[in-house]
Amino acid sequence: EVHAIVEDLSLKLGTSGEKWLQSATKKPKYFEFTPVELYAITERMKLAEPTINGDGKTDVANYVEFLHNVRNLKVRGARGYVGTSNIIWNSLPFGLNLCKNITALWISDFDVRMIHDLYSVRNTCKRVVIHYSMKKLSVSFVSQFH
Template sequence: MYEVTPLQLYSLTERLKLPEPTCDSGDVKKDIGHILDFITRVKYLKVHGSTDPVGTSNIDMSQLKFDLSLFKSLQCLEVSFSIALQISGIDTIKQTMDRITLHYCVSKIRVSIIL
């Protein structure tokens, strides 16, 4: 099982929004092709967040948005301490998924009863 934080996934999601090549750019610091290749092969992923701020910053990992659509081979996903509504790409990966486990990911539950 590969473990990441919401901050790492948020950083990757934001990097992919930039209008720059992801590989073969000639700049080693900007070349993330090897990371993208690895991500497409991951089968088991654990995203472990926290309710504590990151270091001395005011970043709340549970509030960060991130995209899972690049995880094309994902079969098992475990997410903790991250708001489920901040996660995108679930529709893309759901055809390969066998199990999704969420721990401490719901901040409010709204129940509607239709009569």
């Protein structure tokens, strides 16, 4: 499943990612990912495989470059299972180490404790919005920003 998800993202971001980034500089807006997509990216980056599959349209560089340049990122989870699978939306950990220029991070309906590598965004992130994603101000979440 990881390969299918990241190939779809690579294709999408390879064709429209640059346009989206340019329009977001004129009028700031959030680009939205699901925890499943960010988990798949995190897992794909751990694999020792070629970055290009044949035609180059699904090159890993498409989403790596996009995540490196995106400024406003929204992670929207959901309750329950992903489709008909046994995967629970809020049980998939992921890292934000590819996000080097985040100025705003919006987390909605997702357990913030599942996000790793927040240190990579703390120097650039000016705004954090959290909705329905934590029961109390978690020391582990806040400590990653200090």
